[in-house]
Amino acid sequence: MLPRILSLKSRPDIINELRSMNVDEYGIKIMSPKADFYLIKLSKVSSVAANILKQEMLSLGGEAAISRQSITGKGSYTDCLLIGNFVQLNNLINKLKIQPFKLNEIGMDIKDVLTDYKKDRFVFRCRNKRIEISNKSLIMGIINVTSDSFSGDGILANLNFRSKKELESFVVKMAERLTSDGVDIIDIGAESTRPGAKPVSSKVELERISFCIKTLAKRFRIPISVDTYKPEVARVALDLGASIINDITGLRNDNMRKVVSKYKAGVIIMHMKGNPRIMQVRPCYKSLIEEIIGFLKESMDLAIDSGIKSENIIVDPGIGFGKTFEHNLEILKNLGEFKILGRPILVGVSRKSFIGKINSAKNGDRVFGTAAAVALAIKEGANILRVHDVKEMLQVAKTCDTILRGKL
Numbered sequence: 001m002l003p004r005i006l007s008l009k010s011r012p013d014i015i016n017e018l019r020s021m022n023v024d025e026y027g028i029k030i031m032s033p034k035a036d037f038y039l040i041k042l043s044k045v046s047s048v049a050a051n052i053l054k055q056e057m058l059s060l061g062g063e064a065a066i067s068r069q070s071i072t073g074k075g076s077y078t079d080c081l082l083i084g085n086f087v088q089l090n091n092l093i094n095k096l097k098i099q100p101f102k103l104n105e106i107g108m109d110i111k112d113v114l115t116d117y118k119k120d121r122f123v124f125r126c127r128n129k130r131i132e133i134s135n136k137s138l139i140m141g142i143i144n145v146t147s148d149s150f151s152g153d154g155i156l157a158n159l160n161f162r163s164k165k166e167l168e169s170f171v172v173k174m175a176e177r178l179t180s181d182g183v184d185i186i187d188i189g190a191e192s193t194r195p196g197a198k199p200v201s202s203k204v205e206l207e208r209i210s211f212c213i214k215t216l217a218k219r220f221r222i223p224i225s226v227d228t229y230k231p232e233v234a235r236v237a238l239d240l241g242a243s244i245i246n247d248i249t250g251l252r253n254d255n256m257r258k259v260v261s262k263y264k265a266g267v268i269i270m271h272m273k274g275n276p277r278i279m280q281v282r283p284c285y286k287s288l289i290e291e292i293i294g295f296l297k298e299s300m301d302l303a304i305d306s307g308i309k310s311e312n313i314i315v316d317p318g319i320g321f322g323k324t325f326e327h328n329l330e331i332l333k334n335l336g337e338f339k340i341l342g343r344p345i346l347v348g349v350s351r352k353s354f355i356g357k358i359n360s361a362k363n364g365d366r367v368f369g370t371a372a373a374v375a376l377a378i379k380e381g382a383n384i385l386r387v388h389d390v391k392e393m394l395q396v397a398k399t400c401d402t403i404l405r406g407k408l
Contacts, residue, residue, distance in 0.1 A: 011036050011086075011118075016406075036086040040110060043290070045080045047073070049101040053080055056095050062088040082110075089114065116342030122383065124344060125311050126223050126243040126266025131184075133344050133383050135405055137397040140225065140346070140386040141183035143174050145208045146192045164211055171212040172219065179220060181391040185244065185384070186220070188212065189227030193248055193321070195280040195353075202232045210236055217241025223266065231255035238263040248272050248321060250299045257306035268314045268346055269299045273322025283322045289334050292317050296341055314384065316346040320353065328354040332373060335380035348386035349373040350393070371396045379404065 008014045014035045018028045045053070047070035054064040062084030069075030082089065089110065096107030122133040131138070145167070175186055190208035191200045205228060216224050217240060225244035226237040231253060234245045238259065244266040251257055251269045260267045271292045273283050285291050296315045303313060317331050317338060338345050349355070355369035356362065367389050374385050374393050378400040387393040402408055 033086040040082040042080040044077045050078045050080045060088045113340040117339045122344045138184040138384040140185040140187050141178040141390040143188045145190045182394045183390045185223050187225040193276045197276045202230050205233045214240040231259050234259045261307035270316035271295050271318040314344045314346050344383040346384040347377045347382040350387040
C-alpha cells in the first residue's frame, strides 16, 4: 500500500482519524494539537520584536519568516509569518508574557484570533429570536421589491400592481414559497444596490415595503431581515416587526447603530468600497483581505461601543460591492480568514456577475455557477448563504454540510 497524505482540516477530523487507529485517548489528547497547524501573519512588527519571535518559534520547533532587512538591521519594521502547530503557538503565547517590545500584546492578539478562528458554534440573537448556528448552513432568501435589481428578479420591474394590497399579497405568496422551500431567514429590500444604481428616498423605500414587513412579521416565525442602510427606514421596519437590519454600508452611520442598539436587533455588517453608483469604477486595494477584515473589525468595535452585543452581529465580506472579478475570487478562496472575527459569516454570491463572466451566462441562467460558489463558500467557512434560488441552494447546503461533517 502506498503511504497516504491525509487531508485533515480540523481538530475533530484529526481526533477521528486517531481514534480509528485505536490510539489511546491520552495519546490523542497529546498528539491532536500537534497536528493542528496554522500560518499566522503579523503586520508591521518592529524588527527587534520580529527577531525575538523568530528565535522563540525556532526554540519550540516552529518557524517564523521575516524580511531580510529586519535580520540585517536595515529595516525598522517587518511583516512576520508564524509557522507552527497549536501546541507550539500556545507555548509561544506563554513565553511572550514576560517579553518586552510589546510582545505580550502580540501574544494576547494571537491567542484571541486563534480562539475566534476555531469557533464552530454561534448563537445569533435578533430581538426576541435566538438562532443557533453550528452544523447547519443557514439559507437567507431574497425578496427584491425593486424595479432595477441586477439579478432580474425585481418584483416592480416584472409585474404591474394596481394597489398596495395586491403587492402585499404577491410578497406574502413569495414568502410562503420560500418558507416551504426551507428558508431560514427572509431578506426584503426596496432599493437596488447593483453597480451604478441610483439611490431612492426613504419615503419610496417605506412605501414599497412597510406594509409587507408588517404582514410577514405577523405570518411567519422565521426572522425578517430588511436590506437598508437608512436609519429612518430601519426604525420603521423594526417597529413593524423586522428582526434584522442588513446594512451594506457596514454600520458606519452612528444613527443606524443607535437604532439597532435600541431595538436589540440583529445586524449584518457588510463591507463595501465606495457606494453603488461608483463602487465598480476601478476599485483598488493594497491588501484585499487584510483591508476588508480591518474594516469589519472596526465596524464591529463601533457597534459594540454603541451598545450592540457581539451575539447580535453577522459579518459579510461584500462579494461584488467595490470588488473586481479577481477580488471576488480571492475573497472566496480565502474566506476562512474571516473566521478570526469570531462571528458568523454571511456570503452573497447568488447570480453575481463574476459567475456570469466565468460561464458567459445571463442573470437567469446562473443557478449552477451559484451552486458551485455556494458549495465552495460553505467549505471555506460560510455560515449563511444569501440566495435567490432557495430550494436549489438548500440542497447544495445540505449536501455540503453532510459531506463535511460526515453525518445527516
